[in-house]
Amino acid sequence: MTILADLRSRTNTWHRPSALAAGALGVVAVLCAAAVVLDQRTLAGAPIWAKPFKFAVSGALYFATWSWLVSLLPRFRRTAGLLTDFLIAIFTVEYVLLVFQAARGRASHFNNATPQDALIYQVMGTMIACLWVATLALTVLVMFTKVPDRASYWAVRAGAILSLGGISLGALMTSPTARQLAQWKAGGPRDMVGGHTVGLEDGGPGLPILGWSTVGGDLRIPHFVGMHALQALPLLAIALAALAPRFTRLRDDVVRARLVLIGAAGYAGLIALVTWQALRAQSIVHPDATTLGAFALLVAAVGLGSWAAVRVR
Template structure:
């Protein structure tokens, strides 16, 4: 896995430039949190730019690296990645513009200008998902000799694509919003990230995820960042293999990564289901707890099965 990282100078430059801009905007957003006491929908107004800056930076750096693994379709991938970089910069610019104006960027159709900006964001998100789909397909067709890295990268890309798509669950109008449109009390919001409660209620520290209802931002976030979590897990196994004899087997590492990947996908499905039920992440009832227990048991059993391969074939390498 470590040999796949390559030279940072070879990573896709527009993606890296975008990540650098987001790093700068992280600092700006932290300054905004310290100096600007405005609150929007129950949260500090600069919290959203901060979270988006960190998330976009991680996303762009990861794809900038993954593009170096491609052996076919490199020109197409470079063009698509450049387009993605432009798209996320445009979306982020709208978020910052609305913060400066003291207006909500997402779900805001209160004025023609707000509605236009939100429409542009919606189109950009659809284009971003399409671009990520193209890159994921190219990545799935790429041969990677190390089996653990192959599983980590492919599963991470697929789960991340699904997580990105889950953002679409927030766009449609809620039942209450539909009723308000019909009876003439429309307040200018179309869509919501909370389920069962209004946006802007009590939230968890830093993330702002609802503590009183479901929150669709959770599966969106968890799913998207499979792109980083699974490759990092494979890298951790490769490092630990220097000290743990059982992990020196490529078969063992590949199996462990596959188990982790499917377990992670199960977790994304679980938090999606919990959010759609209108249940806060930190206050689950018996049903999601039972589902979580099932995932934990399945992952533990898979880990035992994976490690058993090492006891039978300690020096087998994956091809």
């Protein structure tokens, strides 16, 4: 059974609380989009409600995917359901604090300017650590999931593992920057600890909606790309299944599995590439020749591997 068929057959067995959470966050995302238009305040050069909007969209995708993944488990479904409920509770606390800070016009992350700001950031950091542990436990359970279709089998596993790695990359943003260390050494205040922009202070020019820096490296990019492998790879398997009726070779689940594995390797390479680019203080929209060359090699490797996967019998 392919992921496409499985999505249709399991709609009524999805984990209900996480499906409801995904729907609620979708509504919240719409409200945040309206708030961006109605509330013209900015923080560090970005609309004050942009971050709550992005977190709502990301959370909706995250919980919708886990709602489906939990339905796949032949065993430990109750345990997985409880872990997913725990994830919802953790994310809710973190999101409420994020919205609270946005409403106050205060930074939610890296902010130690006041005791209240520091406490909120510490609580959010604890919630993220708990979310990582719960996601790790769910990923382990997914590794024991038996999915008849080989492409679906590898898409689920590789997506969960890469997503866990993407969440882990968020830790790169928590270390003090060189400028902050110099400020502290000179006796300046420790109002901010960490940041997402490499080479510059947070708050410079950024891409519309996403806000990713257009003048320096941005560690939010590998964090985002990695975290959403959980959606990207199953979507690849779904696309291959949808194309199978039109292309004879794709009707073979071994061929589709090979393509998913190649896609997973390519996705892992993309995560590594954007991480390397960000750490070199290079904007995603201004790659140098070295980055472009590495990207070209990655695309060529994925392309050749895909060609071979389809041709080899």
